[in-house]
Amino acid sequence: MHTKANALAQGFIRCHDCGCLVKTVDHPSACPRCDSQLHPRRPHSLQRTTAFLFSSFFLYIPANIFPIMTVNQFGAGDPHTIAGGIIELIDSGMIPIGLLVLVASILVPSSKLIGITLLLLCAHFRWQINARRWTVMYRVIAFVGRWSMLDIFMISILVDLVNSGSVQIIAGPAATAFAAVVILTMFAAENFDPRLLWDNQQNL
Amino acid sequence: MNSTNYDSCPECDLLLRSAHPKIGEKAHCPRCGFLLSRPRKQSVERTFALSIAGFILFFPANLLPMVGITILGNANTGILMSGVIALFNEGMVAVAIVVFLASILFPLVHISLSLLISGHLYFNRPNRYLVGWMRWMHHLDEWVMLEVYMLGIIVACVKLMAIAPLKFGWGLYAFIALIIITTMLTSGLDTELFWQRIEQLGKENNLAH
Known part of the structure; x- marks a missing residue:
């Protein structure tokens, strides 16, 4: 039910700690910039x-x-x-x-x-x-x-x-x-x- | 990998083209109105200067007497720590710990972290702990409650003025100065700029080796 304009629907996850955007296609588990756990939404x-x-x-x-x-x-x-x-x-x-x-x-x-x-x-x-x-x-x-x-x-x-x-x-x-x-x-x-x-x- | 030309709003997740507002301008999310970025003039230099000032002021604010009161001939002065100890002695251990954390330990850690981070950025010194410090500072932000404590002092003084004469000490003035400095510190800190500088420093460091 994600709307088109949402970053998640476009394949991006935003890091909770440093705010950088990461592509979901790479299946990253940690943020490349600050190394914190990535979650599409707060777990x-x-x-x-x-x-x-x-x-x-x-x-x-x-x-x-x-x-x-x-x-x-x-x-x-x-x-x-x-x-x-x-x-x-x-x-x-x-x-x-x-x-x-x-x-x-x-x-x-x-x-x-x-x-x-x-x-x-x-x-x-x-x-x-x-x-x-x-x-x-x-x-x-x-x-x-x-x-x-x-x-x-x-x-x-x-x-x-x-x-x-x-x-x-x-x-x-x-x-x-x-x-x-x-x-x-x-x-x-x-x-x-x-x-x-x-x-x-x-x-x- | 992460340096896309896009941003997303932390509160509504709208995908946005990265805005690069000039100093003095603000970027708001067009959908939910969230303040996305607000670049500050000389953020690193100012943060470094304010952190030094705050770190120095922290000690008089905590060690000098703040408020003195004389009730029926008994004189008593209070500092931040003596309130914690008084609560502890009454058996209100949980409350004492909360007051200690929010008004003494977290402010000290927060100001030390911002001193360390801005110092490293100012002198262009890479450090593998910078990322961790930055994350810690981000999480501590909300739990530094000096300005709330100040309101607590005001309300307590208004209540006490009815009972007995009060005397304000140098500790209180140092505390007020500390609040002004920490407020300027948090509002002048450009988080995005700091993260970019940290990332850049890390890359330069990797290339050098």
């Missing part, structure tokens, strides 16, 4: 992306219901979830920072999960879509993923600095789950091959 793209996606879906639940950090003040503990921390920031008048954290740690991960799910469904069921628009969506998903690590870095700074006898910040179990979600969705996006979207289009 097992849909299976791997699905696996990473499912793992991150399941970890997304503990990441949101457990406390991501606990503020101990004079012996009294005050646990915060991800959403709780944002509400507190907005309540105390720090609206721009609150919105920034809202985007980075709630909107980005959840829209990434939904977006990758849609991309997978589209590639698997060969939906006839506006492939250009979907490729842009993939590009955005792949770009914004790393910015969700903001929360994790912020916690590492807070945990380190607020550590006197009477006031203490302790990282909670959600931090591990959230870091895992961010990394797994990054792996999922990296393993998804947007060219699969184009391969399935019949009317190009």
Whole structure:
């Protein structure tokens, strides 16, 4: 079902690492320029992306219901979830920072999960879509993923600095789950091959 | 074998005649809009210079205190590594490792690799490891999260300012300079040019023997 304009249909494979084109008639297994393994498309793209996606879906639940950090003040503990921390920031008048954290740690991960799910469904069921628009969506998903690590870095700074006898910040179990979600969705996006979207289009 | 006059778009696999945009021009894929190439002025020289600067700045950024805070008379200063250690001591080993990799080890490896690669290209020295270094750098790119860490510092400081007075140290300024340099480094690096130069160096080396 490859369209004529595709390099693969014309007998070329593009190297993932250095980007050079190699003719398939020579049956090469490694790139002549950088010696990395050649694959016409990312190997097992849909299976791997699905696996990473499912793992991150399941970890997304503990990441949101457990406390991501606990503020101990004079012996009294005050646990915060991800959403709780944002509400507190907005309540105390720090609206721009609150919105920034809202985007980075709630909107980005959840829209990434939904977006990758849609991309997978589209590639698997060969939906006839506006492939250009979907490729842009993939590009955005792949770009914004790393910015969700903001929360994790912020916690590492807070945990380190607020550590006197009477006031203490302790990282909670959600931090591990959230870091895992961010990394797994990054792996999922990296393993998804947007060219699969184009391969399935019949009317190009 | 590989030096065809064709290219293909990495995101939609459209077969294209190789575009050779001039400096300051960009080549986009006509079908999906992907930025195919964007040649940079003196890419090798600039990468080499920025890598040296970045490599030097890496040490003050990591060793000098970044932010100091005084809570109820207790003074405390933080550097990149002390955050990792604090997480580790609390038993958050996995998170500590992730923070260590994304904010300390990967940036160091990335900048060392770009220093090695651009240095070899600048002095026209062939090296059989160049190809491997280039591939490693390509894969590490996404996992260097210094600018994300910077946002983390900003948010943490805004939160802490409400509790106690903060003091910013030289480490923070070095860190900001390091981020500016790494950003200029990644945006000024012409990957295609680097690969071509590496291939050329390898061929010259084979002919010489």
